[in-house]
């Protein structure tokens with residue numbers, strides 16, 4: 001069952017400048033940063049609020065690390081902006097399987113590694129009314145609660 005907005009993914013050209021904008025404008029702080037080589041991104045997670053399923057909601061700021069990455073390609077076409085939304089679930093395998101049976105293309109056969117050792121998969125935007133949609137199971141939801 002999908003129980004929270006886990007994060008909103010925002011593509012940017014310059015991670016430090018974008019982090020600085022969110023800090024100066026809203027007071028949001030960086031909770032976690034990492035490079036995900038497989039996804040071709042350098043990212044900063046800004047924790048916005050806890051959620052009643054024991055998880056949290058974040059903004060995921062994404063800067064491409066390779067010219068052939070999906071985010072680099074998207075930035076070239078669209079410029080900066082909201083790239084995807086992510087719903088949180090305790091069981092990404094079960095939810096991805098159930099959604100696939102409804103005829104929505106799930107991009108990975110098996111979930112891959114996402115931020116903070118989460119397990120993630122994506123639904124094709126063309127099957128989701130134009131929204132690239134990610135499903136996430138946190139590694140340890142209790143570690144990100146207040």
Ligand code: CMX
Pocket residue numbers: 009036039041060062070071073074083084107114115120122124125126130131132134
């Ligand atoms: N949101 C909405 N639509 C999108 C999109 C997005 N982020 N990215 C691509 N599309 C649309 C394009 O506009 C295009 O539509 P048209 O044919 O009408 O022009 C269509 O999808 C195909 O676009 P494309 O540029 O040819 O892109 P690809 O097919 O090469 O890739 C996708 C699209 C979804 C398969 C690819 O972006 C992908 O695999 N995404 C999942 C991985 C990812 O995004 N990783 C980065 C984030 C990592 C993280 O969150 O941790």
Ligand code: CO
Pocket residue numbers: 007009060084086134
């Ligand atoms: Co994401």
